[in-house]
Structure formats: C-alpha cells, structure tokens
Amino acid sequence: MTLALRNERPHAAIAGHLPSEPAEPGWLGTYRASGLAVIPGVLPVDRLDRIARDMHCTYERQLERLGLPTAPWSGRVSLLQNMERLLQADVKLYLAATRHNARLASLQQLVVSDAVLEVTAALGLQATSLPTSPVLHVMGDTLRIPGGYHGVATHQDWPVVQGSLDAVTMWFSLFDVTPQTFPLQLIPGSHRRGVWPSTITEHTSEIDPSTYVDADFVTATVSRGDLLVFTGFTVHRTAVKDCAGLRIAASMRYENTAERTFVERAYACAYQRTVVREVLFPGFPSAREVDGALGLAE
C-alpha cells in the first residue's frame, strides 16, 4: 500500500483550545497511533539545496583531482552525473567522498535546526540529545557498489542505539521521493510490539522475515521539505524493487534525556566513537604545505 502519510500543517490550531494552551500539531496523533508521520513542509528548501550543492562540490573536487570532466552544478542531474563519473573512475574514492558528505556542516546544521528541534519538543523530548551524527543513505540504480550495500533490510532503530525508549528517527530527503525512487517502507503500529526478533547482520539487526508480510508495510512518499518521523520501534526498510533514479536521504536519531529508563540506565548508548591515533600519511604535512593551505606561501 502506498500512503502519502500526510496530515495538517505542523502547527495548525485546534479549534476549542484556549489561546494560552499550545496547539497540538495534527501529525502528532498519527505518530502516536502508527509510530510514524510525515510532517509537510517543515524543512527549508534552500537548506536542502545548500546540502546538495556542497555534496556536488565534494565529487567535483575529486573528479578534478583525477583530471576527469565534471558536470557544473545545475541541480540533481549534475550531482548524479558527478557521482556516477567518480564511482566509475574509483569505487574507493567515491565511497570516501560519500562518507565525507555525511560530515558536511550544511547537513549537520539542518538536523539540529530550530524547525527540527521544535518537532522533538512537540514529541515531548526534553534536553534532546544526539547519539550519533547523521547517516547518509544514497540510493541509485546507477550507483550500486559491486558487492556492497543497496538498501537497508527490515529493522528497528532502537536496538541499534539502545538509548531512550521514546527515541525518534527523522528522515530527511534532499529531493521528492516517489514509490519508484527508493522510498522507505514502514509497518504502522509495529512500535506497539516492542523489540521484534532479529539477527545481527553487517549493516543492521535484521528482523525475522517470518514475522511480517509485504502487505504490512506502507510506502512513505515525501515531497521536498517534508520530514518523515518515526519511533525507534517502528519496523522499516528501504524499498528497492522496481526503483530507479537517485535518492539521497539522511537519517538522524534524537533522544529524550528525561526518559525514566534512560536516566536509570545512565544514558546508555550502543554507538561508540573511535579515533585512529596513528599518523595517516607519514611525513605529511610539511611546514610549506601548511603555509600554502593557510594562504601564507610566498
């Protein structure tokens, strides 16, 4: 089933509320009942453009470095062209560039923007915390990595983080997502059954396929600027069948510092940060290279 899980405007007033009472956003009821909702038009489109342009810059610089032709920025098509060219030229370099793109300041700024933190507040999160940085999901039929990840299998997010029980996942798409452009599929109401049986795999903790059927899922179509939100217990997966084109989305997790069991578990977090202490490029940099980068070379 394909549903454009839409609701009222995020801050639509509810008739009968006293002016002093904060109006409950229309999507909140859907979120509580289904474990998921699409909030229309909350994300500033110019910020999404900024991220796409920054990503384009990353691939362009690497193509230039290899002496290959680049497509100048003209929107989604030019971004895809540069991604395809770099992937064809050097898979490792393409992966490094794509990993780097998850670290872009423009992306990090979006996921903690005022509009987003208003959503976490509406969801009742207090002193919202972030167990990890955004995860970038690039899907494209022409961007398949040989032997690599192509879509995430059916899973829940909470077991991956194990933080507050009311943790929220938000899914930010840079472009419109249709049923044919690798949308996310989710099982409404699945959050009411706690942790589903699963097996740990390379990319996730995959839910036992005997516990669901395809008809249980709804497909979340989103327009640019819409935000998909779902609980840490909502079962979901990437739709891949009959899909083509380019889809880029970032997912981000948000936790509630005040959730009782999270407090009792002393802010448990399965995500760990590791730092490599060894020198990555022995002998690099020289003082001259530092001067050059700082614009101090004579």
Ligand SMILES: O=C(O)CCC(=O)C(=O)O
């Ligand atoms: O965007 C995707 O394809 C997968 C996202 C997802 O499942 C997640 O972030 O948990």
